[in-house]
Amino acid sequence: xxxxxxxxxxxxxxxxxxxxxxxxxxxxxxxxxxxxxxxxxxxxxxxxxxxxxxxxxxxxxxxxxxxxxxxxxxxxxxxxxxxxxxxxxxxxxxxxxxxxxxxxxxxxxxxxxxxxxxxxxxxxxxxxxxxxxxxxxxxxxxxxxxxxxxxxxxxxxxxxxxxxxxxxxxxxxxxxxxxxxxxxxxxxxxxxxxxxxxxxxxxxxxxxxxxxxxxxxxxxxxxxxxxxxxxxxxxxxxxxxxxxxxxxxxxxxxxxxxxxxxxxxxxxxxxxxxxxxxxxxxxxxxxxxxxxxxxxxxxxxxxxxxxxxxxxxxxxxxxxxxxxxx
Amino acid sequence: xxxxxxxxxxxxxxxxxxxxxxxxxxxxxxxxxxxxxxxxxxxxxxxxxxxxxxxxxxxxxxxxxxxxxxxxxxxxxxxxxxxxxxxxxxxxxxxxxxxxxxxxxxxxxxxxxxxxxxxxxxxxxxxxxxxxxxxxxxxxxxxxxxxxxxxxxxxxxxxxxxxxxxxxxxxxxxxxxxxxxxxxxxxxxxxxxxxxxxxxxxxxxxxxxxxxxxxxxxxxxxxxxxxxxxxxxxxxxxxxxxxxxxxxxxxxxxxxxxxxxxxxxxxxxxxxxxxxxxxxxxxxxxxxxxxxxxxxxxxxxxxxxxxxxxxxxxxxxxxxxxxxxxxxxxxxxxxxxxxxxx
Numbered sequence: 001x002x003x004x005x006x007x008x009x010x011x012x013x014x015x016x017x018x019x020x021x022x023x024x025x026x027x028x029x030x031x032x033x034x035x036x037x038x039x040x041x042x043x044x045x046x047x048x049x050x051x052x053x054x055x056x057x058x059x060x061x062x063x064x065x066x067x068x069x070x071x072x073x074x075x076x077x078x079x080x081x082x083x084x085x086x087x088x089x090x091x092x093x094x095x096x097x098x099x100x101x102x103x104x105x106x107x108x109x110x111x112x113x114x115x116x117x118x119x120x121x122x123x124x125x126x127x128x129x130x131x132x133x134x135x136x137x138x139x140x141x142x143x144x145x146x147x148x149x150x151x152x153x154x155x156x157x158x159x160x161x162x163x164x165x166x167x168x169x170x171x172x173x174x175x176x177x178x179x180x181x182x183x184x185x186x187x188x189x190x191x192x193x194x195x196x197x198x199x200x201x202x203x204x205x206x207x208x209x210x211x212x213x214x215x216x217x218x219x220x221x222x223x224x225x226x227x228x229x230x231x232x233x234x235x236x237x238x239x240x241x242x243x244x245x246x247x248x249x250x251x252x253x254x255x256x257x258x259x260x261x262x263x264x265x266x267x268x269x270x271x272x273x274x275x276x277x278x279x280x281x282x283x284x285x286x287x288x289x290x291x292x293x294x295x296x297x298x299x300x301x302x303x304x305x306x307x308x309x310x311x312x313x314x315x316x317x318x319x320x321x322x323x324x325x326x
Numbered sequence: 327x328x329x330x331x332x333x334x335x336x337x338x339x340x341x342x343x344x345x346x347x348x349x350x351x352x353x354x355x356x357x358x359x360x361x362x363x364x365x366x367x368x369x370x371x372x373x374x375x376x377x378x379x380x381x382x383x384x385x386x387x388x389x390x391x392x393x394x395x396x397x398x399x400x401x402x403x404x405x406x407x408x409x410x411x412x413x414x415x416x417x418x419x420x421x422x423x424x425x426x427x428x429x430x431x432x433x434x435x436x437x438x439x440x441x442x443x444x445x446x447x448x449x450x451x452x453x454x455x456x457x458x459x460x461x462x463x464x465x466x467x468x469x470x471x472x473x474x475x476x477x478x479x480x481x482x483x484x485x486x487x488x489x490x491x492x493x494x495x496x497x498x499x500x501x502x503x504x505x506x507x508x509x510x511x512x513x514x515x516x517x518x519x520x521x522x523x524x525x526x527x528x529x530x531x532x533x534x535x536x537x538x539x540x541x542x543x544x545x546x547x548x549x550x551x552x553x554x555x556x557x558x559x560x561x562x563x564x565x566x567x568x569x570x571x572x573x574x575x576x577x578x579x580x581x582x583x584x585x586x587x588x589x590x591x592x593x594x595x596x597x598x599x600x601x602x603x604x605x606x607x608x609x610x611x612x613x614x615x616x617x618x619x620x621x622x623x624x625x626x627x628x629x630x631x632x633x634x635x636x637x638x639x640x641x642x643x644x645x646x647x648x649x650x651x652x653x654x655x656x657x658x659x660x661x662x663x664x665x666x667x668x
Contacts, residue, residue, distance in 0.1 A: 052521040052522070052523060052524075053521050159610075160377075161610075189376040189377055189548055190376060190548055190550065190589055190592055190593055191376060191588065191589065191592055191606055191607040192606075193592070193594070194591075194592030194593075194594075194604040194605070194606035194607070195606040197594065197603075197604055198603045198604055198606055201602060201603060202603075216521050216522060217522075217594070218522065218596060219551065219593070219594040219595055219596050220594045222594060222595070222596060222598075223594040223595075223599070223602075223604065246596070256523065257522055257523070258596070259526075260522050260523055260525070260526035261522050261526075261551070261596055262525070262526075262529070262549065262551030262552045262554075262555045262556075263551045263554075263555070263595060263596040263597075264550055264551060264554045264578055264590070264593065264595065265595070265596070265597060266551075266554075266555050267551070267553075267554025267555040267556075267574060267578060268554070268574075268575060268578055268579065271555065272530075272533060272555075273526050273529040273530045273533055273555060273556070274526065274530070275523060275526040275527050275530055277523060277527075282491075
């Protein structure tokens, strides 16, 4: 792996939120939302982050964008630490990252027409020529498969799928090198899902984009991503090439996920639904287990798992698993 | 002998159901326009369709809880030999909950935050069963909780809805809908917007309850994976009409209707596909407020011919228990696109 090919790299990133209590609002404890994450995103690759709700996926994206500060660890964008940048450099960095937020209706201003919403990132990027601006906007809309007559509409007049495309157009319009996408397809219908997935694949190939995709649907991820990270309670339990994960999963949690994901082929073979988890809630990030984060739900957990924290082990090239018994 | 004949009888038969909505200015949205299907006792039927295809309106029509300005414009809903559209509201009230019950999409809003789980479960039982005592209600509550895989029922009953996760609440809700031993359960998107493990947890609970009671279930969803794993037969809806219905395997492996084929082609799979790109269906579903001439799928259909734009196709038999509403049913094999095998 060449170093200058890496767009984003995270090194042992941690994010804790304080829990305040009492009349002086003193910090009582910390919520460990992201607890020691390291990964690298290469140019032109799609990296998917899979995990359940509440495991810290969205927070990680916010950290990378600089919307929030890390508690510990380093995030590098093109080799430079995000937190060492000057205000100017930070702005340039933001113009190279496009973000697709999860709730598109909330992400677009209700009183701004689609035209105005799309113009804003261009203005912030210092584009002044009106004609050029219009051309860029219409080109980008075409790119996401929408006609220019949508420009004068307002967000509430569009359907979910159309809004999703506008959100993607808004991320693309500044011609970014990286796209951070937070569940871009989970709210869409089947036929639209396919359209958006195809669009992301097309864009990636034509522009050599890097995509960091957050999702919980394993089938969708399989279609797009070249590399996958499985996240549980703020830590990455398994990461590797998508074929490694789907065909040769090692971590108990990944196995549970693959077994639990519904699919047509399982239906054809009359496989029942199956969930190999211990009963109970996912542990609270306020008070994470001392040892392996998955030990409270794992069927194969032993006493050692409760006490010892597993380190990522490389089981085959670039396939890392954090489990004591692999 | 008697037992087996009972198993083959249709518990529910919907014939030519029409539900319209008056949207003002003399316009009528035909949300459900002539839907036909039947469900055998102890079987599971999956209804698939995109948003706006009329799935939920169909289920609400069966319960007769279509909100204003909607109304049921015609058709028959035969439930256990009785047409539900002809009986008075008083009778219908007895059927709701006792004979047919409904599970909603959002488990959080289905509960009253100020009531314990015990109060919730008992309320349902005591309202419907006249003369039942509280201890009977409690006993039954514990039974149904056991049925959905909750073994420490006595503890759970003391708690409030906010003390549980979304998945657990949905589990209790399933238990609640089973407390009166209904014959038919309608699950309207029971797992949409939940994560993988929660989804599996709830589907497992539903399966378990089905096995133990032999209840018939209609599950409504847009998730192909869920229905194909859960149901015995499938039913595809498009623009308020049924386009294809058949036993599960037939529909998944040898679909006949171009829309069904389009859907199966565009679903991302857990297995590798032969091509990197999915084959999506071009265009958008039709605007339901406009009059539709011909087959409603024709503008998006790659196989459409002249006749498709003029005549509305009827549901025709294309195989054993396999019905398809298309003038020119397509012979298509799923294995052409995927590595799926029967």
